[in-house]
Amino acid sequence: MFNMQAFYNNLVGVSQEAGMIHLNESTAVSTTLPLQQLFHLTYLTRQDLDNVKSALGWKSWFQTSEEAW
């Protein structure tokens, strides 16, 4: 499992190689999500997340109705 700083460093590494990335067009969630896809999440803005939320009619972020405390 990554720790936070190592994870960030890896993302920066992917960023530096961004020109070489070819995205998988599938919308299925991969259970072995490559770092490149996690890197691409950093392209988003908060407004993008808002748009996803409203377009899909989600009640809460990431559409979980469960609640922790």
Added chain:
Amino acid sequence: MNIYTQIYELVSALPLVKLWPEMTDVLQRIVGKKPRNWQLPLITCGAMGGRESQALPAAAAIACLQISIILIDDMLDDDPNGDYRRVGAPAAANMAVAFQSAAFQLIAQADALTHLQKMTISQNLNEMVFITAYGQYKDSQNPIDEDEYWHLVKTKSAPFFSCALHIGALSADAGSLAETTENVRQLGALYGEMIQIHDDLNDTMAQPADPDWLLGRSPLPILFAKLVEHPHQARFWSLCDSITAPGALTEAQNILIQCGAVSYCVSELLSRYQAAQQLLGQTTLPDKGQINALLTELVEPLADLLAASRAKRPLLP
């Protein structure tokens, strides 16, 4: 009769609840929301080949304990929507204790359970209540690093979900293999950690600012942005100090996304999903379908986020 009506009737029939109209009011209001957590014992009882009636006492006990935990948590968080605002803190505190006791009474009087099942389930519930109380206490002291954060998650809310799934399995059959029910408990722990990560993401991305921001707490995304060395780290700390200023929350939330904090949460979600699927694969159960669905629904929304990220340009330095 649906499960929520059955839980309502079971709890409201307790003699002391009948004497306490505010308890019935709180119960009725929360039953109306149909919390899905209350179904967790039914799912694992069914997966073990048990009947719904066998898991009903466990589901009712989980319902009472969730109400108890939230009554207290709302006071700790100064939540403007908490029941304590309506009935007052003294009444809310006493009801929290009463709902906790009701949970154990429901198990003790359950005809569907053997004496051994009652003992084992009560022991698990008691352990969960104890750990959760400790976790809530620790939550008032912010985690200073990632190790402390994960320790907090393992004590604060994950035990509830672990226990809910575990006691459902224990309700199915007194002769169930210990290895199987232990695997279900571990699955529940992973599920609980995934719920906590989702909850952290939801709370930190919400507008207006959630109490996590206002009280200076460090859920996982905020902890990441504070601790990791990235170009906007100092700016993020500054924004946290004035989060109610115009535009500060949105800017801070954008930093959370662009510095990789949200990506990290997604990564941690998926690693737990993989571990849970592996464990489920190794566990002998008559019906794994509902447990599998429970886990999968926590990662399905990520596909939409990934799709939304495709047309964008990278911002990470």
